[in-house]
Amino acid sequence: MTMLLTSTGGADLWAQVTDRLHADPGSVPHGPGVVVVLAIVVAVVLVPTWWTLARVGVTVVHELGHGIVGTLCGRRFTGLVLRGDMSGHAVTVGRARGPGRILCTWSGYPAPAVVGAFSLHAAGGGWAAPVLAGTSAILLVxxxxxxxxxxAGVMLGLTAVTALLWWWAAPSWQGGVLLGTGAFLLVGAWKHLAAVLSQPGAGSDPAVLATLTPVPRWLWNASFLAVLAASSWWAARGLLGMG
Known part of the structure; x- marks a missing residue:
């Protein structure tokens, strides 16, 4: 009898998990809701204190971009460090030069824009819950x-908030949060790129790429601009579909 109850409880839990991994039309933001979410994002970006606190989210995606792409290229992602000034770095181990190192180094600045545009489209398609679940898993790993x-504090906080939104939040809240997160990451990607363009440093990603290849720094910056522009165009199409 105990085994039966345990089995039933496990089946019920699994059913709840799988139920939260499906698309839900009720999570798609519409009309006034989209405007409100975007207004909040604009406020966060424009108010210096709010931006200073929130931009760590852009940094996390930037550094995980390095780590995940590095892993896909055969490197070992061994370290993630965030700093109080909202900067950070990811440590990957592998060959000092070669395509894997180049792709790993290049992927940081495009990552927030690509993830942001993808999040906007996922919100518009009702896929907020599965995306939140996947994000929780990535953050947990x-x-x-x-x-x-x-x-550790930042990553634990982000993991907990994302998991709670996935498990407990109403679909409309999930869609709104994903929409806002996507828009914030996209704008944040532009701000981070503007910062490295205005204050180039010897240790910046484009500078490192210029030392790893015969391609000059300005051309690497141009590649970042191209990806951010394409991501913004894709995101704009998604937003138009929510109107």
Whole structure:
């Protein structure tokens, strides 16, 4: 009898999990809701104090872009560090030069824009819950890579919030949060790229890429601009579909 109850409880839990991994038309933002979410994003980006606190989210996606692409290229993603000034770095181990190192280094600045545009389209398609679940899983796995208490605190907080939204939030809230997150990441990608263009440093991604290849720094920056522009165009199409 106990085994039967345990089995039934496990089946019920699994049913709840799978139910939360389906698309839900009720999560698609529409009309006034889209305007409200975008207004909040604009406020967060324009108010210096709010931006300073929130931009760590862009940094997390930037650094995970390095780590995930590096892993896909055969490198080992061994460390993730975030700093109090909202900067950070990802540590990958592998060949010092070659295509894998180049792709790993290049992927940071495009990552927030691509993820942001994808999030907007996922929100518009009703896929907020599955995306939140996948994001929670990625953040959870990334916890073993943290290399500082501050990084651990940020990553634990993001993991907990994302998981709670996936499990407990109403579909309309899930869609709104995903829409806002996507828009914020896209705008944040432009702000981060503008910062590296205005204050180029020897340790910046485009500078490192210029040392790894015969391609000059300005051309690497142009490649970032092209990806961000394409992502913005794709995101704009998604937003038009929510009107």
């Amino acid at each position: 990334s916890l073993v890579r943290v290399r500082s208490l501050y990084t």
